[in-house]
Amino acid sequence: MRLLLLEDDATLGSGLRDYLRTEGHRVDWCRTLREVAALRGEPFDALLVDWQLPDGSGLQWLRDHRAAGAVTPALMLTARDRLQERIEGLDAGADDYLVKPFAPEELVARLRAIGRRVNGGNASLRRFGPVSIDLASRSAARDGLRIELTAREWSVLEALVLRAGRIVPKQDLERLVLGFDSELASNALEVHVSALRRKLGRELIETVRGLGYRVEKPA
Amino acid sequence: MRGWRRSGAPSIRSRLAWALVAWAMVWGLSVGAAVWLVAENEVVELLDDRLKASGELVATIVAAAPEASLAAAAGNAHVTVTAPNASSDERFAWQVVGTDGALLMRSAAAPTEAWHRTATSGFTMDRDWRIYGMALAPDGRMLYAGQTLDERHEATVEVALSAALAALAVGLLGHVWLRSRVRSELRPLITLSDRLERLGVGDPHSSADMASLGPAERAELRPIHEAIEALTARLTERIANERAFSEHAAHALRTPLAGIDAQLAVAMRECPATLVDRLQRVRDGSRRLQGVVAALLGIFRSGLELERRPIDLRQLAAHLPVAGIEVHVAAGACLDGDADLLAAALVNLLDNAERHGASAIWLEAAGPRLLRVHDDGPGASPARRAELQQALDDQSYAGATGLGLMLSDRVARVHGGRLRLLDDASGFTLEIDLGSGPPSPAAPPAQPQGPGNTSPM
Numbered sequence: 107m108r109l110l111l112l113e114d115d116a117t118l119g120s121g122l123r124d125y126l127r128t129e130g131h132r133v134d135w136c137r138t139l140r141e142v143a144a145l146r147g148e149p150f151d152a153l154l155v156d157w158q159l160p161d162g163s164g165l166q167w168l169r170d171h172r173a174a175g176a177v178t179p180a181l182m183l184t185a186r187d188r189l190q191e192r193i194e195g196l197d198a199g200a201d202d203y204l205v206k207p208f209a210p211e212e213l214v215a216r217l218r219a220i221g222r223r224v225n226g227g228n229a230s231l232r233r234f235g236p237v238s239i240d241l242a243s244r245s246a247a248r249d250g251l252r253i254e255l256t257a258r259e260w261s262v263l264e265a266l267v268l269r270a271g272r273i274v275p276k277q278d279l280e281r282l283v284l285g286f287d288s289e290l291a292s293n294a295l296e297v298h299v300s301a302l303r304r305k306l307g308r309e310l311i312e313t314v315r316g317l318g319y320r321v322e323k324p325a
Numbered sequence: 326m327r328g329w330r331r332s333g334a335p336s337i338r339s340r341l342a343w344a345l346v347a348w349a350m351v352w353g354l355s356v357g358a359a360v361w362l363v364a365e366n367e368v369v370e371l372l373d374d375r376l377k378a379s380g381e382l383v384a385t386i387v388a389a390a391p392e393a394s395l396a397a398a399a400g401n402a403h404v405t406v407t408a409p410n411a412s413s414d415e416r417f418a419w420q421v422v423g424t425d426g427a428l429l430m431r432s433a434a435a436p437t438e439a440w441h442r443t444a445t446s447g448f449t450m451d452r453d454w455r456i457y458g459m460a461l462a463p464d465g466r467m468l469y470a471g472q473t474l475d476e477r478h479e480a481t482v483e484v485a486l487s488a489a490l491a492a493l494a495v496g497l498l499g500h501v502w503l504r505s506r507v508r509s510e511l512r513p514l515i516t517l518s519d520r521l522e523r524l525g526v527g528d529p530h531s532s533a534d535m536a537s538l539g540p541a542e543r544a545e546l547r548p549i550h551e552a553i554e555a556l557t558a559r560l561t562e563r564i565a566n567e568r569a570f571s572e573h574a575a576h577a578l579r580t581p582l583a584g585i586d587a588q589l590a591v592a593m594r595e596c597p598a599t600l601v602d603r604l605q606r607v608r609d610g611s612r613r614l615q616g617v618v619a620a621l622l623g624i625f626r627s628g629l630e631l632e633r634r635p636i637d638l639r640q641l642a643a644h645l646p647v648a649g650i651e652v653h654v655a656a657g658a659c660l661d662g663d664a665d666l667l668a669a670a671l672v673n674l675l676d677n678a679e680r681h682g683a684s685a686i687w688l689e690a691a692g693p694r695l696l697r698v699h700d701d702g703p704g705a706s707p708a709r710r711a712e713l714q715q716a717l718d719d720q721s722y723a724g725a726t727g728l729g730l731m732l733s734d735r736v737a738r739v740h741g742g743r744l745r746l747l748d749d750a751s752g753f754t755l756e757i758d759l760g761s762g763p764p765s766p767a768a769p770p771a772q773p774q775g776p777g778n779t780s781p782m
Contacts, residue, residue, distance in 0.1 A: 117581060120588070124591040125594075183583075185575045185580055186576075188632075207579050207580075208586075
């Protein structure tokens with residue numbers, strides 16, 4: 107998943123960024139609302155938002171974000187733990203609320219839960235004909251045989267599976283998979299898609315000419 | 326029910342009401358007695374005047390009576406004069422008595438014996454009569470006018486009763502009026518009591534109406550209003566300061582702790598295998614610190630607001646950071662209390678149990694507001710248990726109890742209850758009493774728990 111982490115504390119922000127990366131997520135870490143503004147229009151799979159930021163309220167930012175029509179799942183990360191504050195956070199548009207201090211393992215589990223909810227199912231296992239993909243264990247199999255994927259291949263596959271049934275523009279897919287500031291060769295995405303087709307079957311990822319890629323909804 | 330009604334202290338209203346009843350009775354009796362004394366004298370005087378006037382009138386008539394009548398009377402037989410409309414129960418009578426004491430003439434109601442055989446002027450008393458005597462003529466005949474004592478007594482009683490009833494009526498009306506005045510004058514106190522009950526000191530969600538007592542309704546209450554307003558202002562400021570401090574402290578403490586945990590989690594993934602155990606121990610310590618910080622923040626803040634609500638004990642235990650100890654929760658166990666505070670206490674109790682060698686811990690709702698915690702550790706000797714209980718009872722925690730027991734006792738006390746250490750042959754058992762009082766909204770009923778229906782988390 108491509109995640110936007112909005113956290114001003116350097117120790118926590120860098121720790122979460124690195125931990126989430128070890129879990130295979132792409133993380134864009136912003137410490138201020140000004141930095142977030144520079145990412146306007148970037149596609150994200152989930153937002154991790156701290157309530158209190160040096161140049162404003164993360165909660166208000168989320169409220170404005172929702173008012174503008176954004177539906178990206180959001181998770182509040184905050185030290186505010188009162189019942190009224192939790193209610194306020196959820197009412198502002200957060201899909202989940204995690205009180206500091208928390209274990210990064212729990213954050214990752216909640217991200218998985220958000221991913222399942224977004225895709226309308228509770229199970230992390232998705233079946234596409236002979237191919238099965240387990241988003242929780244980050245594994246893929248064809249005809250019951252486990253297929254080894256590189257981290258980049260898995261990222262491409264996960265981004266498409268999380269948006270199953272929809273066309274994902276090539277440019278969005280590049281940014282989802284590689285993040286905002288990553289360098290990427292012009293044909294790198296085609297190389298990863300080609301590798302995935304070779305390993306999992308040509309029928310899994312469909313090219314919609316001139317628009318992008320699509321994975322059909324799971325069975 | 327109002328606090329002043331259930332306080333058990335005497336009520337001003339009922340004390341004043343009783344005082345008024347006593348006053349009305351004393352007033353009625355005193356006024357009745359005074360009226361009786363005055364009325365009796367006046368009535369006797371009035372009746373005597375009437376008797377004298379009647380006697381003089383009769384004397385005038387009898388003096389003009391035909392000589393024949395008197396002559397007939399002189400023949401040893403008296404004349405009985407009956408008035409044309411006289412009734413048989415006539416209570417006024419008269420007699421004419423000769424100089425020899427013989428009864429010469431009488432009214433129908435008068436006795437047939439002369440009241441006095443010797444001439445007696447003025448007022449005298451007979452057995453049943455009040456008599457007034459006067460000389461009729463120079464020949465020595467006497468006229469006696471009499472009035473029955475029953476009549477006189479009846480008149481006196483009538484007057485006295487009327488006066489007493491009037492006094493009683495005035496007393497009762499006065500009582501009712503004063504009682505209503507008392508109620509009306511006490512209403513400002515009741516209003517003040519209501520406002521005090523609704524006063525949201527330091528509550529940011531309270532309305533302006535609830536944040537102030539409003540103007541004093543009586544001059545005597547103004548000093549109380551001013552004192553309470555001043556106290557409220559000081560409390561509000563203090564609560565605001567403490568709230569600001571707790572929010573700042575929460576942010577300042579929780580965020581770095583989360584950062585430390587995240588950095589350690591990354592480090593454990595990136596470090597050589599030989600360092601993993603060491604980093605894990607650091608992380609365990611960091612988590613223990615998280616539990617303590619959360620508990621301390623919770624306890625500090627609980628002095629400001631207690632969020633009592635129904636708690637699913639199994640759900641609560643599922644969210645506790647548990648390492649190295651198996652937690653068993655009775656199925657369906659529910660409690661009524663502040664979930665965050667209870668979690669803070671349990672985190673530290675679990676940590677305590679694990680550090681004292683327990684491998685499993687059982688949580689049981691022994692009542693809607695009674696949590697029983699038992700572990701399979703070595704427990705404590707009766708003497709040590711008594712020492713710990715004494716320290717908890719005296720709240721002298723320093724150096725006497727561990728953090729887990731201290732925090733659990735504070736949590737129990739914040740709820741209005743206590744922490745009790747129970748005698749147990751094996752392991753360590755304690756009860757966290759979460760206080761009494763009305764249940765929180767939608768609080769579930771207590772679930773009866775049996776020892777057999779537990780399952781590990």
